[in-house]
Amino acid sequence: MFKGLSTDQAPPIGVPFRFFLTAPIFAIFIATIFILYPQEVIFNRYTPIAIATVHLFTLGVLAMIIFGALQQMLPVLAGAVIKKEKLFATIVHINLTFGTLALSSGFLGSSTFLLIIGSTMLSLAFGVFFFTIIRLLFKVKYITSTVNAMKIFSLAGLITAGVGLYLLSSYITYDIGSNHIDIANIHISFALFGFAFILVMGVAFQVIPMFYVGQDFPKYIQNKFPRVVFGMLILFAIFTILGQDATPILNIVEILAIVFATYGLYILENRRRAVFDVTLWYWKLSLASLILSMILLLVDSKISTIAFVVAFGFLYSLLQGMMYKIVPFLSWFHLNSKGHFNIPNLREYIDAYNIKLQFIIYLSSIFCFILATIFNQMFLYMGSGLFIVSNILLMINLATATKTYHEISKLDPMAAFK
């Protein structure tokens, strides 16, 4: 009769962790491309190099972390349990990892064969992931604003992937139609505002008031924004296909994003918990970058500048902050549930100093990248160097927690009583 909560509801710790530990490797690949290729090729969105780079981020970093986190969060946020979770995670992780590598190498090396491999594997990863969670989400009996946002996010994700596959097929068949750019714009809009932004809203509605003890987001934002954004995206797609100028529709979405982020910052600033928490830096950087990127979009700024602010300022910083919350908690929670008593508390898995150091290096890399879009390639090299260091530190930080978890989990929980 009642499904959802059971003792085995949380997936094994290796399920989310393998996704989290893979993402920084893709981030390092991105910076390597920045070092190896000329700036004018990278910053021109129509070149295969730029397409490869963008997808190393959207698939290898963004989707990778989101897919890992959602497998953990669905049981908690929506009471939806994925059956055969290890098999599910393995299928999604392997196909997403190697599909992204094949797709990007296909674009970098102009290889149709690799593009075909990439599109097949990515279709599998996205298909299995979204069809499974959509089926689960539509079965949830007690609906909340987060469940609604997740449903819309999943539909947007499927549309993004479907349109992406169509675009890819035109590269594979060398049949690039006159409306290719229009379709690409639909793909990008659904990816940014549907897949990424709606999910961020859904998570923020729950996480910001709860973990930082702040006010709730106003009801109209919680209930209306995800639906309105999705509706606007559908309208944008229709207008674009009909050959009409659809920019004003996107402008509305951009303004909604500014309203959302401003509220989020306001709630964080007025939170009840005074105690310092380094993940606040990531949230604030993320929301401030969202506002900045939307303003840059509204004033029609350089696309390369916007891309850096959106990808690294808004999205990746938020995901890093989220991983720094999730990884120590899961380590503690799984050890505690296994009956281990004398275990480190949440602040003892990763040294706060190392997180701060990683944040500062990461932030500096973003500044360099933005400067590179205005000045010259030297800043791109500097940014790439800092970005690689920050991602290595991120991996070390996450791996340190994982190592502590594995060391303790090997011990006999009853040894303390013998």
Next chain:
Amino acid sequence: MSVIKEYMSADHRACDESFASMENAVHDENWSEAKKLFESFASDLLYHFDMEEKVMFPAFEARSGSAHCNPTPVMLMEHEQMKKLVQDMRADIDSKNKEHFFGLSETLMMTMQQHNMKEEQMMYPMVDDVMQAENSMLLDEMKNLQRVDS
């Protein structure tokens, strides 16, 4: 009608407020105030657990009779995890160990919030659903429960 969900979710928020005040006093190293606020928070938290463990869970289990997919054992296990953390935090307040205290308070906060999400998204709606019109009576019974000092 979702009276259980509304009342108990509001009680979660009240516990969060009381938690934040206590944490802020420790942050300012106002130890006597911290001790007072900590005991007040602990009492609120344990009373909330009692309302569930002594009244709500038994009523729910008796009515739903779905032993094989009953969420209450997980909720009870998480209550035990939180009670242990509260005990350890008390020791830190007594020994004025600020740094260790914040490690534990962060642990309690995360445990508490993911637990609250599960209750607010699933447990309470289920109880409201199962109890139907009698949920107001059940809520009265929960509110009338005697407070036992921790």
